[in-house]
Amino acid sequence: MWKELAFVAAMEVMGILGAAYLFAGGLGGGLLAVTVVGLPLLALLVLGGRLFGAGVRRLCASLLDSPIAQPRPTRRRPGAIGFVQTGLTDLAGWRALLFLLAEAAVGMVGGYVVLVFAVMVLFSVISPLPWWLAHPENVDADGVAHHSLVQFGDYYFDTWPRVLAWSAVGLLVMMAVLPWVLHGVCQVHLWLARTLLGPSARDQRESELEAGRTAAVEDSAATLRRLERDLHDGTQARLVTVAMALGQAEERLAHGSDADDLIAGARANTKEALVELRELVRGIHPPALDAGLAPALETLASRSRVPVQLDIDLSGRPAPGVETIAYFTVAELLTNIAKHAGPTEARVTVRGHHSELVITVSDDGRGGADPTAGSGLAGLAARVGTVDGTMHIDSPHGGPTTVTVTLPQSGRRPLRP
Numbered sequence: 001m002w003k004e005l006a007f008v009a010a011m012e013v014m015g016i017l018g019a020a021y022l023f024a025g026g027l028g029g030g031l032l033a034v035t036v037v038g039l040p041l042l043a044l045l046v047l048g049g050r051l052f053g054a055g056v057r058r059l060c061a062s063l064l065d066s067p068i069a070q071p072r073p074t075r076r077r078p079g080a081i082g083f084v085q086t087g088l089t090d091l092a093g094w095r096a097l098l099f100l101l102a103e104a105a106v107g108m109v110g111g112y113v114v115l116v117f118a119v120m121v122l123f124s125v126i127s128p129l130p131w132w133l134a135h136p137e138n139v140d141a142d143g144v145a146h147h148s149l150v151q152f153g154d155y156y157f158d159t160w161p162r163v164l165a166w167s168a169v170g171l172l173v174m175m176a177v178l179p180w181v182l183h184g185v186c187q188v189h190l191w192l193a194r195t196l197l198g199p200s201a202r203d204q205r206e207s208e209l210e211a212g213r214t215a216a217v218e219d220s221a222a223t224l225r226r227l228e229r230d231l232h233d234g235t236q237a238r239l240v241t242v243a244m245a246l247g248q249a250e251e252r253l254a255h256g257s258d259a260d261d262l263i264a265g266a267r268a269n270t271k272e273a274l275v276e277l278r279e280l281v282r283g284i285h286p287p288a289l290d291a292g293l294a295p296a297l298e299t300l301a302s303r304s305r306v307p308v309q310l311d312i313d314l315s316g317r318p319a320p321g322v323e324t325i326a327y328f329t330v331a332e333l334l335t336n337i338a339k340h341a342g343p344t345e346a347r348v349t350v351r352g353h354h355s356e357l358v359i360t361v362s363d364d365g366r367g368g369a370d371p372t373a374g375s376g377l378a379g380l381a382a383r384v385g386t387v388d389g390t391m392h393i394d395s396p397h398g399g400p401t402t403v404t405v406t407l408p409q410s411g412r413r414p415l416r417p
Helices: 002-031 038-063 079-088 091-126 128-134 160-197 201-254 260-284 287-291 293-303 320-341 377-385
Strands: 308-314 346-353 356-363 390-394 401-408
Touching: 002 038, 002 091, 002 160, 038 079, 038 091, 038 160, 091 160, 201 260, 287 293, 287 320, 293 308, 293 320, 293 346, 320 346, 320 356, 320 377, 320 401, 377 390, 377 401
Parallel strands: 308 346
Antiparallel strands: 346 356, 356 401, 390 401
16 A cells, blocks of 8 residues: 555656646747747657656556556657657657646546545544543533533543544544555556557557567578478488499499399488478478368377367368468477377367467366476467467466467458557
């Protein structure tokens, strides 16, 4: 409660300073707007609003334990004209000024409400005492003398214990009500701060797109490194062995010797190299996906080491990229289940309706899946995020584990305003 009281007091001071800042800066910039000096003053006023916003965010984080994300940084333009353009087009600065304007009213009303209740608490504690001292003896309507006329119905508080009991009851009642009033006022301040001082919907969308692009680039780079390593250490080495064996066989045949063992070894290495190439191709784009997501998942489930129940209901075919991500997501989750969960069975449910593809993979294993523990779930979530998808993990210790992945069927979500 004391932190919230300090927050309300700090917001009162912030509201007063903000109102003075708006009045002085707005009046000066508005009056001089027709001159060369006015526009830079307005630009400075807008950019200065960011400082107030930063102060309020720190108060919310330190006193209310409610951190608010910062808006996107200012895109500064060079030169004096660029400075004016930067200030006048800074959306975060204008939203901060709007917050100060709202706080000038909300802070005053909220502070007044808290002050009234605080005074009521104080009054409920001390009001019987001066009344009791000021009226040493009084006579009620029936002619009975009482030491005090502090009265509740037909009951008179005419002794010190009774007067103190009255004060204690008033104190308890008001102290029970005051925290709720204080919390409500703080929530109003916090809602305003989150709405006007945090990142806008477009800023959040841009951050999501940047994070998705970064994840896509990193995932592509990791895939290329894996392919290069597999080709260099596996297939390429086998093909070199085949070439050497064929060369030796050629020399033997030239000298009239038997080279059947070398040819047989080359044939075996060639078959193994083909198997490895098929695995590499399957890792890039599974051939089963050519027939659609449902047949591909059926093939995947049939190869799983854990019995898998499939429940697929698709109203249409998702975009090719979404199909690929969905396939590899289920493959990775089934692999994790087989390696770490120790289940008796797993279940894969796929629902594709309207614009979303929802995949649910669950098992009855030991649970405790943690994306931060190096289980591959963090990378899987990053891959899902490349197409604006989301992944939710519910895995208490002792199980069961349920992973829900939501993907846009078209591969992208519409931009929000």
